[in-house]
Amino acid sequence: MEALPPLDGGRALLVSPNLPPLLEKDSTFMQDRHKTKQQLIEELASLRTQLELREGGGGDTIRSGANPTIPPELYAMIFAQIPLAISVIRRDGFFVYVNPAFVSLTGYGLPDIDREKKWFQAAYPDKEYRRKALYAWVKYQTQQLVTEKVLQVTCKDGKKKSIEFNMITVTDGTVISMLTDVTGCGEVGELLKGKEEQWRLLLDTMNEGFITLNESGIPVFVNQRFCEITGYTQEEICGRPVSAFLDSENLSIFQLAFSQRSRGGFHRYELAVRSKDGRLLYFLISPRPLYDSSGRFVGSFGTCMDISERKEMEKVLKKSGEKLQMALYGADLGMWDLDLTTMSGTIDERAAQILGYGKDEIPSQIDAWDEMTHPEDIPQLKESFNAHIEGHLPVFENEHRMRMATGEWKWVQGRGKITERHIDGSPILISGTMQDIDNRKRVEEELRKRKERLKALANNLPGVIFQFYVRKHGEMGLYYVSERSREVLGLDSNPEEFFARASACVPLEDRSRFLESIQQAALSVCRWEYEGRFVTPGGEEKYVRGISLPEERPDQVIFNGMLLDITDQKRVEDALEESRKRYQYLVESINEIVWEIDATGRFTYLSPNIEKLTGYGQAEMIGKFPHEYMWAMNMEELRGRFSDSFASQYPFVAIEGIIVHKRGIHLSVEVSGKPFFIKEGHFGGYRGILRDISEIKTLQEEMIKNQKLESIGTLAGGVAHDFNNLLMGILGYIGLAKLNAQQEMVVERSLSKAEESCLRAKEIAQRLLT
Structure with a gap:
């Protein structure tokens, strides 16, 4: 209890500790003496409302068991300059304060008004007026209607005045009485009518x-x-x-x-x-x-x-509160408050459950909270917290580990904001939420490790890994480029500058084709492929190949792919192409037919000259069996021989055969072949050449015939000479016989016939010799 010094000679009053903040001695209401009278009156009215609400009605403005007292200093500040006469009277009738206007009107100061009511006898010497004054006071105290408001008062100087009293009850049960001098007015009824x-x-x-x-x-x-x-x-x-x-x-x-x-x-x-x-x-x-x-x-x-x-705001607030509770429940959030004046805090049941504690098992002091925080996370936690306290961050937010009841560490996310401040703006209370993010952090850690593995893999792949985007309005760029870009292309892997720098390295004559290939792939959302020249910033010319697959998103198309340096491959391909062209020229230039059959025995390749030989085009024969174009006296035997030879998988050389031309002509051919094998040693088929030997066969036959004729001629010549000698002897002998046997007609006739035959033999022999 603290005593205030007397005011205007009045008695000291006691200040109750039960006073509301508005009337406490150290409150801004008591300290600020520069407020206007209107402001002070409004604050007093507000105070009266607050105290009445505390009492719960019934007309009694003092709580049971309490004795709040308003200091006279307050009344002095409010009423000292008011021209109306004001007196403040306690419930027991003891005057607490009178203002200068009251003293001027009645002549009585606060020292003149004693507890023994002697001044009352002086002010109301007439018994009837004294009775009326007491009756009015009692009726007002008992909440009855006061109709007698004008009383005759004897002032300190002995003069009598008609004074109108109006009263109002304030916070501590005292009454403020306003006195108006109505002496000299006409009828009181007229006065009251005007007042009404x-x-x-x-x-x-x-x-x-x-x-x-x-x-x-x-x-x-x-x-x-x-x-x-x-x-x-x-x-x-x-x-x-x-x-x-x-x-x-x-x-x-x-x-x-x-x-x-x-x-x-x-x-x-x-x-x-x-x-x-x-x-x-x-x-x-x-x-x-x-x-x-x-x-x-x-x-x-x-x-x-x-x-x-x-009421509408209350409904909205209630609904918002319900939504907040549902949101907190749905988001699985715990709540906490931290009082910065005491450095102590409170947490709700869910926040305690996150750490495996009961609600009352976690200490309230912030030092204990620090001890529950992982030492490695405390510096960052304090930095974020202080940044918000000092106004650098609008919201406090931090992720850190806290020790659970089991002793294990759990990742939590804390968010908070200053919710209450002192009048000077300094923070008093921070309120916030706690969320269990342990599973998320574990996933993030796993993703981080996976990202590192993927990054290491990307940096060890032979090409440059990239993620490229094309937005709907045509903007193009990259979200990611692997670090091998410097080694492969001579460019930094900074995604923001990469596309512009890489495009500049594409030769001018190829640049339009390069950009159009990207735009076309983006428009059709299809696989992007590109091959072309690339000149590094150092001037080295390379061949690159880009491949990527599209991923369509609402406002853009993302291409995930790889850019390969194919300079060496391109050189090999060029060499192979040159070799292929030479081989093709050679195959198409020679008279022989180059052929290939697969493991089933069907043609898979025939050089273009096949049409000149057989009359059949390449397309007509591809996929057909060779024996379909061959001739033999016994075709079944031919097919059997072909199958046996094919199954043996042995090479063969200069096998002769007959094929049938599209016009039905039989052609003699000579075939040589060698088996080839594909992956893992599997038999792939035969490759070889086919040669037209029809002319050779004709020449060979003519040669053989001539050789035979020559042999017959030689033989015939020798035989003819011997035969001619024999005939000559026969003819000689026959001539002699005819000379000796001229007389005998029969002998002559027979000899003539023999002679005739010999002559014919001679003729034949002569023909053989010629």
Whole structure:
């Protein structure tokens, strides 16, 4: 308990520790003496509302068991310069404060007003006026209607004045009384009438609705603001039962509250009223009962604060809170708060569960939290935390490891933000979330290792691995280029500059073809392939080959592929092509036919000269068996011999045969062949040559015939000479016989025939010799 020094000679008052912050001695309200009177009055009214809400209604503004006291300093600051006479009176009638205007009006200062009430006798020497003053005080204290507000007061100098009293109860149960000198005015009724008009004007211009009900609960007066809020006119409201504006639930609330007011009790309550356009409006009703001069309940009045927006906001906040809880539940997030003034914190049940603890098992001090954090992660955690505290980062966010109840380390992600600050802007409270990211970190670690392996693999592949993109508006570039780009192409692997630099290395005469190949692949979302020259920044000319597969995405096409240096391969291919051309020229130039059959015995290749030989084109014979174009006396025997030879897989040389020309002519040919084998030693077929030997065969036959004729001629010549000699002897002998046997006709005739035959033989022999 702390005593304040007396003010204006008054007694010292005690300051209760139960005072709300607004009235504490060190509060900004007490310290700021430069506020306007209007600001101070508004803050006092706000204070009164706060204390009344704490009490829960019933008209008693002091909580049971508490004795809050407002320091006189506060009243002095507020009322010292007000021209109205003000006095502050405790519930027990003891004066706490009077302002200078009160002293000027009555002549009585605070030292003149003692606890023994001697000044009361002096101020009200007339017994009747003293009775009226006491009666008015009691009626006000008991929440009864005070009708006698103008009393005759004897001032300190002995003068009598007619003074009007208006009172209001404040936070600690004391009463602020406002005194107005009405001495010299006409009839009090006229004065009251003027006051009534002033109060009505005040009610019509106030920001809140105001309503007066009679003893039956029927509205008899509403101010203009109430009509504006509800949309009704005064005529449409006054005289109608409130049931016309309330549903059954809110009618029951109203009836219960009105019944309590009729018995002297009152409290604030909320009521939903249907407006003229059908909207549901929410009011905070602050009622007071009305009594007549005899103390009979005659109705009530009260302010009606429109809290519809607040109710809607409450609904939105409630819904948002529910969504937040669902979001936290769905995201599996724990909550934490850290008080920076005490460096202690709290966590919810889910945050504790993430670490394997019960909610009350984790210490509240931040030092204990540090001990639970992995030492390697603390520097980064503190750096991120301090950056947010100092205003460098809008949100605190960090990933770190924390020790679980089992002693194992678990990765968590902490996010937080300053949610409360001092009046000077310094942070008081940070609130945030905790999320279990242990599985994600394990996956990330595995992905990191896999990425390193892939990177190592990419850097050891013979080419340059790349990821290329073509966006819908035509922009092209790379997301990734492997490090081998410098070794293979002489270019850095920086993706941002790679495409422009690589395009510049494509010779000008090939550049359009290079770019068009990319655009065409992107438009058709198909495999990209390109081969061409590439001149490195060092001037070395190379041949490169690009291959990639497309991946279509909503706004772009991604190509994942490889760029290969095929300079050596290109040289070998060129050499092979040159060799192939020479071989082809040789094959097409020679008279022999080059052929190939596969393992099934069918033709797979025949040189173009086959058509000149057989009349059949290459296309006609490919896929056919050789024996389909051969001739033999016994074709079945021929096919059998072909199959046996083919199955033996032995080479053969200069085998002669006969093939049939497309026109039916038989041609003699000579065939040589050698088996070839493919992968793993499997038999692939035969390759060889076919030669037309028809002319050779004809010449050989003519040669043989001539040789035979020559032999016959030689033989015939010798025989002819011998035969001729014999015939000559026969003929000689026959001539002699004829000479000797001329007389005998028969002998002569026979000899003549013999002679004739010999002559013919001679002729034949002569023909052989010639």
